[in-house]
Amino acid sequence: MKRIKRRYIGLLIDSDSVFTEREFLDAVWAAIARLYGEYGASQTGLAPISFDEANKVAILRTSLGTLQLVRAAIASITRITGKAATVHVTSISGTLKSLREKNVTNPQGHQKKA
């Protein structure tokens, strides 16, 4: 059987409000279901890895084939539990180890100046 390749996505929630992990995940699932329907959502293999409520950062896991799909859905989030919020992708990696290393060196995932 072919091995499923996965990607880990580091996320940063940009909002003045604080959200729980459940509220955040509900918003992500709702965004995916709105854009791609329940069938599309079922193909993403989305799973929460970690959530830091204080720093408003999260790590999700998805399959490589649906990475762009998940990224688009995350970009479409404008509200979480009715409060204005944006979710930015800070880093993407094939292993949790390298994702965490990237987050340490560049926590906001900003572009390095040329």
Added chain:
Amino acid sequence: MKRTFADLHLRVNSNDTAVAQELIGKAAELGYRLIAIPFSLETRETETEKLRAVCLDAKIDFASRIDLYPKTKDQLTHLLRKLRRRFELVGVVCENKEVARQAAKDRRVDLLSFQSLDYRSRFFDWAEAELASSSLAALEIDIKPLFVLEGPPRVRLLSCLRREVSIAKEFHVPVIISSGASNRQLLRKPREIAAFASLFGLSEVTALDAVSTNPSTIVRRNREKLSQGFVAPGIRVVKEGRDC
């Protein structure tokens, strides 16, 4: 080669410096290196300079832009004659077919914008694309309505955009994706916008070009045209006088 990401449509009120600073700062933070802010006809030179200074502080390149809303093609040509050399970018919001056709064939127009959500009022069809392909106009797509709308209106808009992008691709009309953001909550990273563009049929590379190469090329070309000594593309005056 590293891409220079650009957002050619930031809706900033030039009188509200605090909001302008916040929005420009956020754009720089998200990885944009070039932004354009549309001004109105009444905008004074001082306001433009103020925004230019804010961009300089945020270490982001700034391009001046004007959006024209003409009702007839004569009005469009009159406005272009008057304003083309004052702004680095000229966008035309096409509200009727006559204006859309004139804008597509006029080489002074940089960006064609169709803001209506009604598919009957979006005039980017084959004829429009053919005219645009022989001039220098690019199709501009604002991403903001896709974030704001929900349900059937968003479905209809996505369907229109998919059709327009496929026509643009066929006629080699460059596509430009802008945020159209008026507050920081509507700003996204360029790569997120590129991922979102997959919803209306742009491949990853084409979408990245739409937020980097295509807008940068237009600004570079216009700056060259507006610079002193420009004669024609590739020809410029390097020295004047009797000893030439």
